[in-house]
Every structure is written in structure tokens, then in C-alpha cells.
Amino acid sequence: MNTDFFAHKLISWYNRHKRDLPWRNTRNPYFIWLSEIILQQTRVVQGLPYYQKFIENFPTVQDLAAADEKEVLRLWQGLGYYSRARNLHTTAKMVVSEFGGVFPDTYNELLKLKGIGSYTAAAIASFSHDEKVAVLDGNVYRVLSRVFGVETDIAGKDAKKVFGKLATELLPDQQVSTYNQAIMEFGAIQCTPGLPQCMFCTFSPECSANELGKQSMLPVKSKKVKVKERFFHYFILEKEGRFAMKERNGKDVWSGMYDFYLTEQESMQDLSVLAGNDTFIDALLRESTISGESEKYLHILTHQRITAQFWHIQINPGSKIELPENLKYYSLNEIDDLPKSTLVNNYLKQYFFEK
DNA sequence: CAACCGTGGCT
DNA sequence: TAGCCAAGGTT
Known part of the structure; x- marks a missing residue:
């Protein structure tokens, strides 16, 4: 499939089907960062009220940096993965003390901050100013593995290299922010983990998994958690x-x-x-x-x-x-x-x- | 780098 | 029920 065709079709789908979410109405890297940390391994419906609480209590990174860690954790209570809240606070203090209170927005600068890995850095950099870096999250793995028939184990060590290469090749020159949000939104509400409604999918003519009936087999994920x-x-x-x-x-x-x-x-x-x-x-x-x-x-x-x-x-x-x-x-x-x-x-x- | 870190919803 | 998994990161 032509890469321009993929991006164009995806953005077209996104403009018709995207949800109206509060963090999509801003280019402010601070707000985008808050939303991304909250949404790590977390569903939108679960994270939404926390995002509202955090922007109300901490409208600026200075407000967050000035808070007690206990207060930040108390607001985070019930959301889980509490190291996210501790790292959030550490990063806010670091932005104030070492970045003059200006939240970084480039991929390489963002990577230096606690709690920001490759996905979150790419998300903030592309969403805030269209920096040309591909986001690689669970949605992207799923969409790419199905549409392009990639059977690399997403839990294995090759996954990031294999899917990262493909994701980067597919990246358009323009509208990187919209494109990155589009591929994730597509994974979240159309190309879902459970049985996706492929008969209504814009990519049904081109999709490898749809052609081969392998939707339930992809993405390949090996690791089982032991309890x-x-x-x-x-x-x-x-x-x-x-x-x-x-x-x-x-x-x-x-x-x-x-x-x-x-x-x-x-x-x-x-x-x-x-x-x-x-x-x-x-x-x-x-x-x-x-x-x-x-x-x-x-x-x-x-x-x-x-x-x-x-x-x-x-x-x-x-x-x-x-x-x-x-x-x-x-x-x-x-x-x-x-x-x-x-x-x-x-x-x-x-x-x-x-x- | 495999193991670990929460919670809630869905099948 | 037991398992999966949801906008990952750290160690």
C-alpha cells in the first residue's frame, strides 16, 4: 500500500469519527503531557476525570511543582501505577528549576524527563508542534500488525525496531499531529482488540488481516503474566x-x-x-x-x-x-x-x- | 531485559 | 471464572 494513501485515508477517517477529547483542543505541551501520563495503560473514560482534576488544581507547571507530593498522590488516588504521579511531580519540579518553567516540547529534550519514554516523548512533540516522530503504542502495534500483516511478537525485543521502522515510513510530511492521533484513535475505536467490525472498516479492501481472516491472531503477543x-x-x-x-x-x-x-x-x-x-x-x-x-x-x-x-x-x-x-x-x-x-x-x- | 507497577471493564 | 487489556516506563 502506498504510504501517502495510508496516511491520507487514516486522517480522512479521523476527521469523520474522532472523539471530542479535552486534550485535543490544545497545543500546550504541559496539558498534553498531563494527559499522556494519565492515559498510560489507562482507558480514556477512566483518565478523563483525573485530567479535569489536575488542570483545575494545577493550571500551570509551576502550580504542580509547588504542590506537596502527598497532595499529588491524593489526587491520583484510584488511578493506579502511582509511580506515574511521583514522576509527574519530579518532572514538574525539574521543569521549573532547570528549564525556567518552560515545558520542553522536542523529542530529545522530553526523553530526559522522568516518566517520559519514547512513546510519550513522541506524542508530546508531535501533538504540540508536529515534530516528525512516530508514536508507537499498543494501538499502533495492533493497527500496523493487522493492516500490513506483521507477525512480529509485540512482546519481543524486535518489536520496537520492526514496528518503529514501518511506523516511521508511514509518517506523512504534513499534519504529523493529526496523523499520530488518527492512528491511535483508529486502534481505539475501530481496529479494536476484540472482534473488530471489519465490514464497516475503511481499510477492509487493503487490510492483510481482513483478507486472511487473521484479526484475532494479530497482533502476536507471547508473554503471559503470572499472578x-x-x-x-x-x-x-x-x-x-x-x-x-x-x-x-x-x-x-x-x-x-x-x-x-x-x-x-x-x-x-x-x-x-x-x-x-x-x-x-x-x-x-x-x-x-x-x-x-x-x-x-x-x-x-x-x-x-x-x-x-x-x-x-x-x-x-x-x-x-x-x-x-x-x-x-x-x-x-x-x-x-x-x-x-x-x-x-x-x-x-x-x-x-x-x- | 524480563519482571514489575493498579484499576476497572469486558468476555 | 480466569484472562485480557488500556495513549508505557523503570529497573
């Missing part, structure tokens, strides 16, 4: 109407988010076993009152199935129990403002805020 089972036992320590929480850190899930005292076991256990395995729990149960035991929550992540149970513990007045490192007492109002995982937030909503 790890985890068992969380949370202890909510209450003293004088305040509750002990701590910030999670390290490389585990929910880094930067707040939760309670946690003991993790290889299966769900009762209190006597927990006390035997955990000296703090043992000491705690001797000097306090168990005031509540939650149902078991099953929390599903891409790589993990977490079963969690929450025990509510009243610390007796005059108890000599000292909180383990990092735990501090917070009022319910303060807890509302802390960034929390959806698991913890679901528990709090059920047992504190909506009861």
Missing part, C-alpha cells in the same frame, strides 16, 4: 479517636501511599497464628481490645491477587505499647487527605466514612 498470591493482615490501631497509619515505600506495590500496620503471611491466618509469627502483634493483643474484624477482601492487580483482612484494635489507655517505626496517629479528617490504595480506601469507606 502471585498474597495474604495481607492489617491492624488498625486506634487510640483516642485517632488511627495509626504509615507511608509505604520501597519497590512493592503502592509506594508512597498510606496504609496500616501490616503483617503478610503465606496464607490467611487467625489471630493466634499471627501473634505467634509477629512479636508486635503478640504484645499488642496482650494490652489491647479487639473491636472489629472485617470480612476478607479480594483485591486483584495485574500481577497479584491480594486477600486482605482488617482487625480493628483499641489501644488501652495507659498502654505502654509503642508504635513500630513510621506509624503515626491521624484523625479521620487527616486520613481523608492522605493518599491511599484502593484496597485501603474501600475498607475505610465501608467501615468509617459511609457507616
Whole structure:
């Protein structure tokens, strides 16, 4: 297929079918960047309200840079992949301190920023000023693999080279912004992962997958995620109407988010076993009152199935129990403002805020 | 560089 | 139900 023909036909389709999305009505690299980070591995319907919240709370990169990380994470709460929010804040501060508050818009400059990889750099550079770089995301892999019959494994290491070469060859000289958005939009609403409606597709006459009936086989993707089972036992320590929480850190899930005292076991256990395995729990149960035991929550992540149970513990007045490192007492109002995982937030909503 | 990082919707 | 996956990036 002639490359000009492909781009022209795609843009024509886009002009007829594109959705009206707020980040498409701007050339401001700051707004485009916000939308791109929010939309990484995230559906438009899920990211849309977060985009609105972020541009309202942080109209400029200076506003975002001046915020506390905790505030940024709190706004990000519920969207997942929280390193995106931490990197977002780091990058905003870097733009203010090292770029004079002017958000970079060239591919090579953008690549230097935290949380911006090859896709996001290409998206911001092309959307903001038509820089001639091809975007390569899940949509582009799918569209190119089907239309041109490319059977390279998109999870393999050759994928970026093979599809990147094709994507770059197809790039038009003009309207790069429109073209890049068009190929992604086409993948999102016409050339969909599930059974696409190929009888109504503008590329049905030229599409390799349509001709060979290989739509469901493409793109080829080899990797299967293996799911790890985890068992969380949370202890909510209450003293004088305040509750002990701590910030999670390290490389585990929910880094930067707040939760309670946690003991993790290889299966769900009762209190006597927990006390035997955990000296703090043992000491705690001797000097306090168990005031509540939650149902078991099953929390599903891409790589993990977490079963969690929450025990509510009243610390007796005059108890000599000292909180383990990092735990501090917070009022319910303060807890509302802390960034929390959806698991913890679901528990709090059920047992504190909506009861 | 393979593994890891969330959540919610769909089949 | 179990699996897939959605505008990826980092380590």
C-alpha cells in the first residue's frame, strides 16, 4: 500500500469519527503531557476525570511543582501505577528549576524527563508542534500488525525496531499531529482488540488481516503474566479517636501511599497464628481490645491477587505499647487527605466514612 | 531485559 | 471464572 494513501485515508477517517477529547483542543505541551501520563495503560473514560482534576488544581507547571507530593498522590488516588504521579511531580519540579518553567516540547529534550519514554516523548512533540516522530503504542502495534500483516511478537525485543521502522515510513510530511492521533484513535475505536467490525472498516479492501481472516491472531503477543498470591493482615490501631497509619515505600506495590500496620503471611491466618509469627502483634493483643474484624477482601492487580483482612484494635489507655517505626496517629479528617490504595480506601469507606 | 507497577471493564 | 487489556516506563 502506498504510504501517502495510508496516511491520507487514516486522517480522512479521523476527521469523520474522532472523539471530542479535552486534550485535543490544545497545543500546550504541559496539558498534553498531563494527559499522556494519565492515559498510560489507562482507558480514556477512566483518565478523563483525573485530567479535569489536575488542570483545575494545577493550571500551570509551576502550580504542580509547588504542590506537596502527598497532595499529588491524593489526587491520583484510584488511578493506579502511582509511580506515574511521583514522576509527574519530579518532572514538574525539574521543569521549573532547570528549564525556567518552560515545558520542553522536542523529542530529545522530553526523553530526559522522568516518566517520559519514547512513546510519550513522541506524542508530546508531535501533538504540540508536529515534530516528525512516530508514536508507537499498543494501538499502533495492533493497527500496523493487522493492516500490513506483521507477525512480529509485540512482546519481543524486535518489536520496537520492526514496528518503529514501518511506523516511521508511514509518517506523512504534513499534519504529523493529526496523523499520530488518527492512528491511535483508529486502534481505539475501530481496529479494536476484540472482534473488530471489519465490514464497516475503511481499510477492509487493503487490510492483510481482513483478507486472511487473521484479526484475532494479530497482533502476536507471547508473554503471559503470572499472578502471585498474597495474604495481607492489617491492624488498625486506634487510640483516642485517632488511627495509626504509615507511608509505604520501597519497590512493592503502592509506594508512597498510606496504609496500616501490616503483617503478610503465606496464607490467611487467625489471630493466634499471627501473634505467634509477629512479636508486635503478640504484645499488642496482650494490652489491647479487639473491636472489629472485617470480612476478607479480594483485591486483584495485574500481577497479584491480594486477600486482605482488617482487625480493628483499641489501644488501652495507659498502654505502654509503642508504635513500630513510621506509624503515626491521624484523625479521620487527616486520613481523608492522605493518599491511599484502593484496597485501603474501600475498607475505610465501608467501615468509617459511609457507616 | 524480563519482571514489575493498579484499576476497572469486558468476555 | 480466569484472562485480557488500556495513549508505557523503570529497573
